[in-house]
Amino acid sequence: MKNKKAETLEDAVSRIHDGATLLIGGFGQPGVPEVLIDGVCDLKRRDLTIVTNNAGTGHSGIARLFEEGCVAKLVCTFPWAKESFVFKELYDAGKIELEIVPQGTLAERMRTAGAGLGGFLTPTGVGTDLAIGKETMTVEGKDYVLEKPLHGDFALIKAYKVDPRGNLIYRKTGRNFNPIMAMAAGHTIVEVQEDVEIDDLDPEVIVTPGVFVDTYYVTGWYEIGKERNAS
């Protein structure tokens, strides 16, 4: 069996290179792979494109990636939350590029990337600023915007349990974008609370089959959203 388990954080993330596009899971704080993000910060990579729902909270997690100058572009749905002040400061200073995407469209663009499709037609955004420059089509009398797939070089996701094949289950609203991002990247890296033996996960409830998982790193439980010192 292919060994997908990384023994150290550095082993899990060191293949991430400058200029890479990273799909980073999470909505709010649940499901954000905070440990992996800290690992990327420690590598001091530059010019990353980050695809994620929010623009970071406080100084930890994704906000730390911004603060340490690792990110050239953010693709997200909700950049202007109060807690995303680190991003705002960089954006206002012209140091970071922003692409705003409706949330369902962001999810579906990654799903189509993972599913080998060339895009999709959505009623979301028709006639709005976010459809400017995009093709629109009328199908059976209804207007749609053509949206294109969104691939990542890497997906950084968080799961609840993993088995040695890389099969995953998630926890509550920590699921969010994580299973979609797992499908949409060239290399998917998972931080996971707990690893279990083969057959310990019921095949009927596995959410992400191991075929979408390349590397996993076991973190144990931790309190989310807490500022940690760089390792």
Next chain:
Amino acid sequence: MSDEQTNLLTRQQIAARAAQDMEDGWLVNLGIGMPTMIPTFIPRERDVMFHSENGLIGMGPPPAEGEADQDLISAGKELVTMVPGGAYVHHTDSFAIARGGRLDCAVLGAFQVAANGDLCNWRLPNQTSGSVGGAMDIAAGSKRVFAMMTHTARDGAAKIVAERSYPLTAGGVVTRIFTDMAVISVTPDGLVLDEVAPGLTADEVQAVTDAPLIMNSVGTIPIAA
């Protein structure tokens, strides 16, 4: 209690009125802010489930002290609970529910609603950028969209208008408007004034509305004692 000086409904009273329109068996998405006050006012005998676009079908009230779970939040990023019979889904399923017409209703805040049902709630005209979140998907796909808002802006400007001047969220989607002054239905004939707050007249509501209101039989918004 209503504000005696102005006869405007409180936020709770607007929520209580909107809650009366939530029908038994509905799946409903609530936008950030005022709409999140609706669940406590749903009549007990009605089975209404709440969808939160971050992957929660069957969202319940905030947790009791000591029972919070860090992995269980609403789209507004508040700690919440799940009701019995709920389900967790990932983001593409959550938005298939929204776009695919499985939401019976979405109750959303609004900066501006036009007479044709255009909804503007994601970006102010003087901002170069906004936080769209799931608003466009939910507004475009929900079977009904209720706008819930103050009747006028803080500076007194009308928020219900003949034609929108704000950036569009979704075109022609709003079906009903709940404000601190009135309940208004969006119909093919135009805006119909269904109810006004106690102490207000239909003409007073029309005076702060920048679109003609059809006034056939205007009722009074019932206020719980």
